[in-house]
Amino acid sequence: xxxxxxxxxxxxxxxxxxxxxxxxxxxxxxxxxxxxxxxxxxxxxxxxxxxxxxxxxxxxxxxxxxxxxxxxxxxxxxxxxxxxxxxxxx
Numbered sequence: 001x002x003x004x005x006x007x008x009x010x011x012x013x014x015x016x017x018x019x020x021x022x023x024x025x026x027x028x029x030x031x032x033x034x035x036x037x038x039x040x041x042x043x044x045x046x047x048x049x050x051x052x053x054x055x056x057x058x059x060x061x062x063x064x065x066x067x068x069x070x071x072x073x074x075x076x077x078x079x080x081x082x083x084x085x086x087x088x089x090x
Contacts, residue, residue, distance in 0.1 A: 014088035021081055022053040052073040
């Protein structure tokens, strides 16, 4: 949350991302997470999924406790990201 820059590297050229954003990098997709009934259902893929987001909703679902507190509730409003991408030589 509130990432100012990130560098993604591997066996080839890397990627430098700068700006203000929320970042998630994981070995499964959002669809994999939605389909999994339990954490043990998640099988790592051969590639990483990278999500750059304008924000993330706070914790809480009100299913067995309080919901998200108003200051942390992510509302559906127009938003924009101003990001810079730069290839890093490997």
